[in-house]
Amino acid sequence: MSLSSLLAPITLPIASLFAIPMLSSWSTSLNLVFFSLTWTTIAITYSPLQLEFFAPLFLRTFLYLLPSGLFLLFDLLLPSLAVELKAQGEIGLPARQKGGARKVRRVVGWACFNSILAVAVQAGVEWLVTDVLRMRSLLLIKGSAWTLNHLPNPWTLFKHSVLGLVLRNTLQYYIHLYILHSPSGGIFAHWHQTWHHSIQLPYSFVAAYDHPACYLLYRFIPLYLPAVAFRFHIMTYLLLLALFSLEEVFTYSGYNVLPSTIMLRGMARRTDAHMMSQGKGNYGPIGVLDWAHGTTLGADVMDDMRDEMEKHNVQERTGRAIDQAGDATNGLGTKLKNRARKGRGRK
Known part of the structure; x- marks a missing residue:
C-alpha cells in the first residue's frame, strides 16, 4: 500500500475539520455529523499506530513545512518586495544572512528532518507501548465499539486544550531558560547555541532548526508529555499540534505584517529580539512567564495587550x-x- 493511499483517508477528517467554517451552505450540525462519521470510520479502520504517525505527519507537512517553504520562496524570489515586510529590513532576508544560500539549505534540511523525527518518535513510542508491551494507547484513540465513542465531548476538548496550552508554554519556558540557555544545561546549551543561535534573524524554518536532541526537548516533549500524562484524546492533541505549527510559521517568519490577533505580532517581535540577542531573554512563546520573571526584552505581553485594546x-x-x-x-x-x-x- 502506497503512502498516498494511506494518507488519503486519514486526511479526510482533518480536512473536514478545517473546511467546516467555509461550508456556509451546510448547517453546522450537518458538518459536525459528517465530521463525526468520517472520523469514527477512520478510528475503526486504522490502528492507533497508523493514526499517530500519519495524522501528525499530515499536519506538520501542510501547516508548517509547506507554509514555511512558501514564505522562503517569497523571500528568495522577490527580495525587493519581501524586504518591505521584514521587521528588520534587508538583514532579515534569509539569503543575506551569514552563510548565504548554503546555510539556508542546511536550515531547511534539518528543519524537515526534525519535524519528521518528532513524528517518528511519537509513532515509535506508540509501537512500543501497544505492539510490544500490549498496553493501551498513550493517547485516547479508540472508544467503545458499541457506543462508537471516538470523539471527545466538547467540555473535555476545551478543558484539555487549555491545559495543553498552559503546560506546553510553561514547560517550554523553563526548559528554554534553565537548560538551553543556562551554564548548567551542559551539552544541550552548547548544541542549542551553536545550532539554533547560529541564525541571527528568524525565518519560519528556523523554528525547527536545532540539534535533534534540543528540538525534541524543547518542541516535542512540552506538547507530548502533558498529552500522555492526562491522556488527551488524539483529536485534542492534533488540534494543539495544528495550532502550534501555525504559531511557529508566523512567529518565526520575521514579517511585521501578520494576522491581527492580540498575541501573534507581539510573539513575533519577541522572537526577533530573542534571536538578535543570542538568547538573552524572551524564553516563552507567549511572554506571560517572561513578564512574571522579568526576562522580557523590549515591550512585554501587557504592553501588547494595551496596544491591541487601544488599536481596536x-x-x-x-x-x-x-x-x-x-x-x-x-x-x-x-x-x-x-x-x-x-x-x-x-x-
Whole structure:
C-alpha cells in the first residue's frame, strides 16, 4: 500500500475539520455529523499506530513545512518586495544572512528532518507501548465499539486544550531558560547555541532548526508529555499540534505584517529580539512567564495587550455598547408606558 493511499483517508477528517467554517451552505450540525462519521470510520479502520504517525505527519507537512517553504520562496524570489515586510529590513532576508544560500539549505534540511523525527518518535513510542508491551494507547484513540465513542465531548476538548496550552508554554519556558540557555544545561546549551543561535534573524524554518536532541526537548516533549500524562484524546492533541505549527510559521517568519490577533505580532517581535540577542531573554512563546520573571526584552505581553485594546478602541466600543443598551432599555420603557396610557384612555 502506497503512502498516498494511506494518507488519503486519514486526511479526510482533518480536512473536514478545517473546511467546516467555509461550508456556509451546510448547517453546522450537518458538518459536525459528517465530521463525526468520517472520523469514527477512520478510528475503526486504522490502528492507533497508523493514526499517530500519519495524522501528525499530515499536519506538520501542510501547516508548517509547506507554509514555511512558501514564505522562503517569497523571500528568495522577490527580495525587493519581501524586504518591505521584514521587521528588520534587508538583514532579515534569509539569503543575506551569514552563510548565504548554503546555510539556508542546511536550515531547511534539518528543519524537515526534525519535524519528521518528532513524528517518528511519537509513532515509535506508540509501537512500543501497544505492539510490544500490549498496553493501551498513550493517547485516547479508540472508544467503545458499541457506543462508537471516538470523539471527545466538547467540555473535555476545551478543558484539555487549555491545559495543553498552559503546560506546553510553561514547560517550554523553563526548559528554554534553565537548560538551553543556562551554564548548567551542559551539552544541550552548547548544541542549542551553536545550532539554533547560529541564525541571527528568524525565518519560519528556523523554528525547527536545532540539534535533534534540543528540538525534541524543547518542541516535542512540552506538547507530548502533558498529552500522555492526562491522556488527551488524539483529536485534542492534533488540534494543539495544528495550532502550534501555525504559531511557529508566523512567529518565526520575521514579517511585521501578520494576522491581527492580540498575541501573534507581539510573539513575533519577541522572537526577533530573542534571536538578535543570542538568547538573552524572551524564553516563552507567549511572554506571560517572561513578564512574571522579568526576562522580557523590549515591550512585554501587557504592553501588547494595551496596544491591541487601544488599536481596536475596546474601551470606547464597550462604552458605546453600554450606552446603546441603556438607550434601548429606556426606549422600551417609554413604549410600554405609552401603551399603558393608551389602554387606560380606551377604558
